Amino acid sequence: MRGREGLDRHSRSLVTLGLLIALRADEEPKINFLMALRNRRTRAELEEVIYHATGYAGFPAAVHAVRVGTEVLDADSTTGSITPAGSPGPDASHTASTAPQPLNARYRATP
Secondary structure, three states: OOOOOOOOHHHHHHHHHHHHHHHOOOOHHHHHHHHHHHOOOOHHHHHHHHHHHHHHHOHHHHHHHHHHHHHHHHHOHHHHHOOOOOOEOOOOOOEOOOOOOOOOHHHOOOO
16 A cells, blocks of 8 residues: 555655554554654654544543554654754754654643
């Protein structure tokens, strides 16, 4: 399935991750978070997939994805700077910082 031409590998990576979030899969998201990083997806894009999935898959699925994603991204040595500092991501509003950021920052309660 990964070799089909209908989606590029970058898009396929994000779609797969979204589906696994919706299914609340346990082990597969770990592998796919890493694959998404290898496919040059940014931490901001992965956060956006989780955020977007919340509306369709529900908050419990998103919380599970945040937990799994944070575990994987914190253990991966590339997460300190997925995109070179100062380089825009696919969308200029998504830039990576030079220090690792918590994957679940978007889900924290504000005072």
